[in-house]
Amino acid sequence: MTEQKSSQGDAYQMILQAIDSGVYRPGDRLVESELADRFGVSRTPIREALQRLETQSLLSRDGRSLIVASLDHNDMAELYMVRSELEALAARLAARHATTEEVRVMERMLEDDKARIGDPAALARSNRQFHRQVHLASHNRFLVQQLDLVYRSMALMATTSLAIEGRGETALAEHQAIVDAIAARDEDKAAEAFRAHISHAFESRLRQNAESQGGVA
Numbered sequence: 001m002t003e004q005k006s007s008q009g010d011a012y013q014m015i016l017q018a019i020d021s022g023v024y025r026p027g028d029r030l031v032e033s034e035l036a037d038r039f040g041v042s043r044t045p046i047r048e049a050l051q052r053l054e055t056q057s058l059l060s061r062d063g064r065s066l067i068v069a070s071l072d073h074n075d076m077a078e079l080y081m082v083r084s085e086l087e088a089l090a091a092r093l094a095a096r097h098a099t100t101e102e103v104r105v106m107e108r109m110l111e112d113d114k115a116r117i118g119d120p121a122a123l124a125r126s127n128r129q130f131h132r133q134v135h136l137a138s139h140n141r142f143l144v145q146q147l148d149l150v151y152r153s154m155a156l157m158a159t160t161s162l163a164i165e166g167r168g169e170t171a172l173a174e175h176q177a178i179v180d181a182i183a184a185r186d187e188d189k190a191a192e193a194f195r196a197h198i199s200h201a202f203e204s205r206l207r208q209n210a211e212s213q214g215g216v217a
Contacts, residue, residue, distance in 0.1 A: 011049040014039045019058065019068055020155040026070035030059065058152060071156050076205065083150050084198040087131065090147065091178055091194040093138035095187040102137045106179045109133065113172055120163040123171075127162060130175055134194075137182070161204040174200065 015035065018024050030050060036043045050066055053059045060069040071079065094102075109130050116123045128151070135147045162168050174197040181190035 011045040024068050026068050028068045029065050080202040088191040088194045090135045090138040091190040092187045095182045095190040097139040098137035103183050117168045123162045124160040164204050
C-alpha cells in the first residue's frame with residue numbers, strides 16, 4: 001500500500017514538474033500511455049495523478065481529452081490578488097520570525113541573482129526559490145501550504161514576466177527592498193514592499209500578454 005501511494009505521489013509530482021518547467025504548456029494534450037512511457041511508471045498512477053490535477057483545475061477537459069489548463073484575464077487577476085495578500089502576510093511574518101541565518105540566505109540569493117540578469121529562465125527559477133524562502137521564513141506551515149497551491153496555478157502561465165526588458169533588474173531591486181524590511185524587522189514595510197512587488201509583476205504580465213496579442217504598438 002505504501003509503495004502504491006509512493007507511485008501515485010511520484011507520478012503527480014513528475015507531471016506537475018513537467019508543467020511547471022514548460023515541458024507541457026497550456027493547451028497541450030496529456031495522454032496516459034505517453035506519460036507512462038515518459039516517466040517509466042504504469043498507467044494506473046498516471047491516471048490517478050491526472051484526476052488529481054484535474055480536480056485542482058490544473059488540467060481541463062477538451063472533449064474526452066485532458067489538456068493543460070490556461071488562465072484568462074479574470075483568472076490571472078484573481079490569482080494575483082490572492083497571491084498579493086498571502087505573500088504580503090508571509091513577508092510580515094518573516095519580518096517577525098525570520099532567523100538571522102534565513103535573512104543571510106535571502107541576501108545571498110539576491111547577490112547570486114545579479115549574475116542571472118539577462119537570462120529570464122534562470123532568473124525565473126531563482127525568483128521562485130527566493131519567494132519560497134520568504135514563505136518558509138514566515139514560520140507558518142498553513143500559510144506555506146496555501147502559497148504552494150497558489151504557485152501550482154502560477155505554473156499555468158506559459159511565459160515569465162521576467163523576460164520583459166528591464167524587468168529583471170527592477171524585480172531584483174524590489175526583492176532587495178523586501179529583504180531590507182525583513183532584516184529591519186519592519187513588518188508593515190515588508191508587507192507593503194511585497195504588495196508593490198506583486199503589483200508590478202502583474203502589470204508586467206498584463207503588458208506582456210497585450211503585446212503578444214498585438215494590443216500594444
